[in-house]
Amino acid sequence: MTKLKNDTLIRALLRQPTEYTPVWLMRQAGRYLPEYNQTRARAGDFLSLCKNPDFATEVTMQPLARFPLDAAILFSDILTIPDAMGLGLYFAEGEGPKFERPLREEWEIRALTVPDPDVHLRYVMDAVAQIRKTLDNQVPLIGFSGSPFTLACYMVEGCGGTDFRQIKTMLYQRPDLLHHILNINAQAVIAYLNAQIESGAQAVMIFDTWGGALSHNAYQEFSLRYMSQILAGLIREHGGARIPAVVFTKGGGLWLESIANSGCDAVGLDWTVDIAEARRRIGDKVALQGNLDPAVLFATPEVIIAETEKILAGYGNGSGHVFNLGHGISQFTPPESALTLAEAVHALSRKYHQ
Amino acid sequence: MTKLKNDTLIRALLRQPTEYTPVWLMRQAGRYLPEYNQTRARAGDFLSLCKNPDFATEVTMQPLARFPLDAAILFSDILTIPDAMGLGLYFAEGEGPKFERPLREEWEIRALTVPDPDVHLRYVMDAVAQIRKTLDNQVPLIGFSGSPFTLACYMVEGCGGTDFRQIKTMLYQRPDLLHHILNINAQAVIAYLNAQIESGAQAVMIFDTWGGALSHNAYQEFSLRYMSQILAGLIREHGGARIPAVVFTKGGGLWLESIANSGCDAVGLDWTVDIAEARRRIGDKVALQGNLDPAVLFATPEVIIAETEKILAGYGNGSGHVFNLGHGISQFTPPESALTLAEAVHALSRKYHQ
Numbered sequence: 001m002t003k004l005k006n007d008t009l010i011r012a013l014l015r016q017p018t019e020y021t022p023v024w025l026m027r028q029a030g031r032y033l034p035e036y037n038q039t040r041a042r043a044g045d046f047l048s049l050c051k052n053p054d055f056a057t058e059v060t061m062q063p064l065a066r067f068p069l070d071a072a073i074l075f076s077d078i079l080t081i082p083d084a085m086g087l088g089l090y091f092a093e094g095e096g097p098k099f100e101r102p103l104r105e106e107w108e109i110r111a112l113t114v115p116d117p118d119v120h121l122r123y124v125m126d127a128v129a130q131i132r133k134t135l136d137n138q139v140p141l142i143g144f145s146g147s148p149f150t151l152a153c154y155m156v157e158g159c160g161g162t163d164f165r166q167i168k169t170m171l172y173q174r175p176d177l178l179h180h181i182l183n184i185n186a187q188a189v190i191a192y193l194n195a196q197i198e199s200g201a202q203a204v205m206i207f208d209t210w211g212g213a214l215s216h217n218a219y220q221e222f223s224l225r226y227m228s229q230i231l232a233g234l235i236r237e238h239g240g241a242r243i244p245a246v247v248f249t250k251g252g253g254l255w256l257e258s259i260a261n262s263g264c265d266a267v268g269l270d271w272t273v274d275i276a277e278a279r280r281r282i283g284d285k286v287a288l289q290g291n292l293d294p295a296v297l298f299a300t301p302e303v304i305i306a307e308t309e310k311i312l313a314g315y316g317n318g319s320g321h322v323f324n325l326g327h328g329i330s331q332f333t334p335p336e337s338a339l340t341l342a343e344a345v346h347a348l349s350r351k352y353h354q
Numbered sequence: 355m356t357k358l359k360n361d362t363l364i365r366a367l368l369r370q371p372t373e374y375t376p377v378w379l380m381r382q383a384g385r386y387l388p389e390y391n392q393t394r395a396r397a398g399d400f401l402s403l404c405k406n407p408d409f410a411t412e413v414t415m416q417p418l419a420r421f422p423l424d425a426a427i428l429f430s431d432i433l434t435i436p437d438a439m440g441l442g443l444y445f446a447e448g449e450g451p452k453f454e455r456p457l458r459e460e461w462e463i464r465a466l467t468v469p470d471p472d473v474h475l476r477y478v479m480d481a482v483a484q485i486r487k488t489l490d491n492q493v494p495l496i497g498f499s500g501s502p503f504t505l506a507c508y509m510v511e512g513c514g515g516t517d518f519r520q521i522k523t524m525l526y527q528r529p530d531l532l533h534h535i536l537n538i539n540a541q542a543v544i545a546y547l548n549a550q551i552e553s554g555a556q557a558v559m560i561f562d563t564w565g566g567a568l569s570h571n572a573y574q575e576f577s578l579r580y581m582s583q584i585l586a587g588l589i590r591e592h593g594g595a596r597i598p599a600v601v602f603t604k605g606g607g608l609w610l611e612s613i614a615n616s617g618c619d620a621v622g623l624d625w626t627v628d629i630a631e632a633r634r635r636i637g638d639k640v641a642l643q644g645n646l647d648p649a650v651l652f653a654t655p656e657v658i659i660a661e662t663e664k665i666l667a668g669y670g671n672g673s674g675h676v677f678n679l680g681h682g683i684s685q686f687t688p689p690e691s692a693l694t695l696a697e698a699v700h701a702l703s704r705k706y707h708q
Contacts, residue, residue, distance in 0.1 A: 165686060168649030172657050215647045215680075216628040217664070253608045254626060272608060274570040293569045295522030303526050310571070326569070332519060 004202070006139045009071045013203060013244035013266045013287050015320040021312060021349035022070035023342050024142070027328030028063040029075045033335055035062050046091050050077050056127040057134050064139065066335060067342040070322075071139050071203070072131060074196070076124055078146030078207050081188050082155045084115035095159075102158030109177055114188045117195035124192075125199040132200035143201025145193050147208035147249075148185035148230070149223035155181065164213050171214075171222060178222060186226040190233035197235045197243055205246040205268070206230065212251020212270075223249065224258055231263035246289055250327065253278075260286045271326025276314035283320060291326040297337035298330075304337055308344040317352050358556070360493045363425045367557060367598035367620045367641050369674040375666060375703035376424030377696050378496070381682030382417040383429045387689055389416050400445050404431050410481040411488050418493065420689060421696040424676075425493050425557070426485060428550070430478055432500035432561055435542050436509045438469035449513075456512030463531055468542045471549035478546075479553040486554035497555025499547055501562035501603075502539035502584070503577035509535065518567050525568075525576060532576060540580040544587035551589045551597055559600040559622070560584060566605020566624075573609060578616055585617035600643055604681065607632075614640045625680025630668035637674060645680040651691035652684075658691055662698040671706050 004010065008022040030036055039059050043049040050056060060075040079097050083089035088100030103109050115121060132141055146154075154160060156167040156178075170178045193204045211223035227247055236243055247259055248268025259267050260282035269278055269290030278288055296307045308323075315321040323345045329338065358364065362376040384390055393413050397403040404410060414429040433451050437443035442454030457463050469475060486495055500508075508514060510521040510532075524532045547558045565577035581601055590597055601613055602622025613621050614636035623632055623644030632642055650661045662677075669675040677699045683692065 163684065164649065165652065165684065168647070169652040172650055172653035172661070212626065215625045216631075218647070219626075251605065251626065254628070271569045272566065272573075272605065274608075277570075293522070293572070295518065296526055298519065298523040299526035307526070330517065330519065 004137050004140055006070060009140050009142075009322060010203060010241070010244060012319055012322050013246065013289075014242060015287050017353070018319050019350065019353055020346050021315075021321050021323050021352065023323040023345040024069045024071040024073065025063070025329050025338060025341075026073075026325055028067075028069065028073065028338075029059040030329060031331035032329055032333040032338070033062055033066070046077070047089065050075065050080070051123045053123060053127040053130045056123075057130045060127075060131045060141075061134060063338070064135075067339050068346060069139065069342055071142050072135055073142040073205075074124070074128055074131065074144060074201065076127065076144070078144070078150065078209070079154055080121055080124055081115065081145065081185065081192055082151055084117075084120035085112055085155075085188070087155060096161055097154065098159045099154060103155050103181065106177060109181055112181065112184045114184060114191060117192045121192060121195070125195055128196050128199035128201055140202035141200060142203045142205055143193060143196035144205040144207060145189045147206050147211060147223060148182045148189060148226035149211055149214070150207065150209045151185045151189075152178065152181045153210045153213075160210075164210070171218060175222075182222060182226045186229045186233075189230050193230070194233075194235050197238050201243070202241065203244045203246070204234065205248060206264075208247065208249040208252065211249040216254065219249075219252070219255055220258060224255070224262060227264075228262040244287075248289070256282050266322065268324070269326060273326075274314065275311055275321075276316070279315055283315075287320040287322060288315065289322040289324050291324065292341070294325045294327050294330050294333070297325075297333045297341065299337075301337075301340045304340045305344045305348070308341060309348050312345070312349050312352060315352070319353065323349070358491050358494055360424060363494050363496075363676060364557060364595070364598060366673055366676050367600065367643075368596060369641050371707070372673050373704065373707055374700050375669075375675050375677050375706065377677040377699040378423045378425040378427065379417070379679055379683050379692060379695075380427075382421075382423060382427065382692075383413045384683060385685035386683055386687040386692070387416055387420070400431075401443065404429065404434070405477045407477060407481040407484045410477075411484045414481075414485045414495075415488055417692070418489075421693050422700060423493065423696055425496050426489055427496040427559075428478070428482055428485065428498060428555065430481065430498070432498070432504065432563070433508055434475055434478055435469065435499065435539070435546055436505055438471075438474035439466055439509075439542070441509060450515055451508065452513045453508060457509050457535065460531060463535055466535065466538045468538060468545060471546045475546060475549070479549055482550050482553035482555055494556035495554060496557045496559055497547060497550035498559040498561060499543045501560050501565060501577060502536045502543060502580035503565055503568075504561065504563045505539045505543075506532065506535045507564045507567075509539075514564075518564070525572060529576075536576060536580045540583045540587075543584050547584070548587075548589050551592050555597070556595065557598045557600065558588065559602060560618075562601065562603040562606065565603040570608065573603075573606070574612060577603065578609070578612060581618075582616040598641075602643070610636050620676065622678070623680060627680075628668065629665055629675075630670070633669055633674075637669075641674040641676060642669065643676040643678050645678065646695070648679045648681050648684050648687070651679075651687045651695065653691075655691075655694045658694045659698045659702070662695060663702050666699070666703050666706060669706070673707065677703070
């Protein structure tokens, strides 16, 4: 077991005592950092950046050089799995991710297979290993994947930001077909996250970006159920250390109790949730991660500090809270705001850990 | 007091006994109906349709001719108020609403004034009066407005579907300016809805389409507070009849208790909320309206009927439920699905009203 110099994140996720509240930021390696944009320009485009372990390592490390963050997160995309399945991920300039070959026909769905992460997603495992080496145990490395349902949204719709018409038509009209896709996706995510853990990821997170678009019944059946399957299939101990797992359903605030029962160690909260109320509902069962509105980072340092204090005070005394944004950091964020935030979390949280 | 031939909706909103659960559909007069598209083509464009009381009456009546709905809803746009303030509402082909002159400078915000509904929004009042006359007391007519915060989003961003960067920057950086806009908007909505009531609207609904994008604290301060102001300023009795008011915050499922305390008679639920749970939380205080996922209407009649029964059973016995979708009906909905739904609600709900 290699000893982390700063294991505050791991301890907080496992609800063990810490000296302060750890902090990291969803999408912390991203377009709001000029050095990221420079690396991306050198790489050519976003996918080349993801697929080259040298570049992926470089951008993963960038926010750690600027801000006192308590974790690194693998730089990658949530859609690597369907890309490895052969759907042809691409990014049109100025638009979100798209697939060249979305799932339109039943035979295409029946032909889906689980990619071997050590073969088809080798570049991710190489990046994980290289980042771990570069990190030199400074802070833990978080691995991640999209949730089976979120992957399926992109696979069926062919792109994000839709009205979910195609996937919901399938859900209500041909639930058997959607369950088939979700089963394959869940197996693929288990293999993918376990390979990340074996390559060096010290915590994992499942991003369920679109689960919040479902009705409460459909969420249980088509999203949470498959995340529970994944959690049951994950390696939870590696190299003598416990590997905490975080589940984050954006827009899932109504379902916190059932998410907390999924087998995860921590639940990610978006910014609509009152963290004090969330702790009352589930905070004796799991750790909580979140949940500052990313738009607060457009404000002055005084406002950033005041809003940070509100969330720390909302969570209250004791361990079990990982500070984060309630959603990925905006590309329009001034980097100084992220510094103000990270420093404020560390300075203001000590009084809650005495 | 003119006697409604079918006042089931009004009774349900006031939680008085009914023989069955009334049903109407958000955006029931819309692009999924071929006859709507024909009228719109004759009108020229969407805004000309809204601004011509003859056309507005025609499309308002269309869904009632097809489906056994228990209410008509004024055909109009939620952005008539900022248009009347002089911001220049327009619709680019294939895109959502936009403003020619969004609020960018403090002096523009300070110059905002409350439009006189009987002058600047005369066309809406004329439409309300004409629709009432045409309805001939068959079913009640619902009037509506956007919420102060939702209007402000469009006024500041200049369009919908954004990341809310401009309005949230204002919210966190210059809350005084946003409160100024919201105060003006709340006064404008009070005058607008009261004029609709005096022109013949028999129930009113406030659409808070974007309140769900706020953090829980910001929602209370910047959205709900102003809806409460409106509810306190509304005419609640007219022509001897109580005028029920419905508040609908899309994505507001976490805040149902505080919405129910806003002074409204009914709370609209989006499809993510479990209506059984919502009734446990607030159903002894107000009526509930909702909440079928509009995507269910892409499925077969059997699925539509089964999902309808789930919601009726979820609400359970007794009055206080108005069946609706959890969001506006999609333009891709087969009209037959809306018929299946309306008939199913009537047939299946009688057992809950014995």
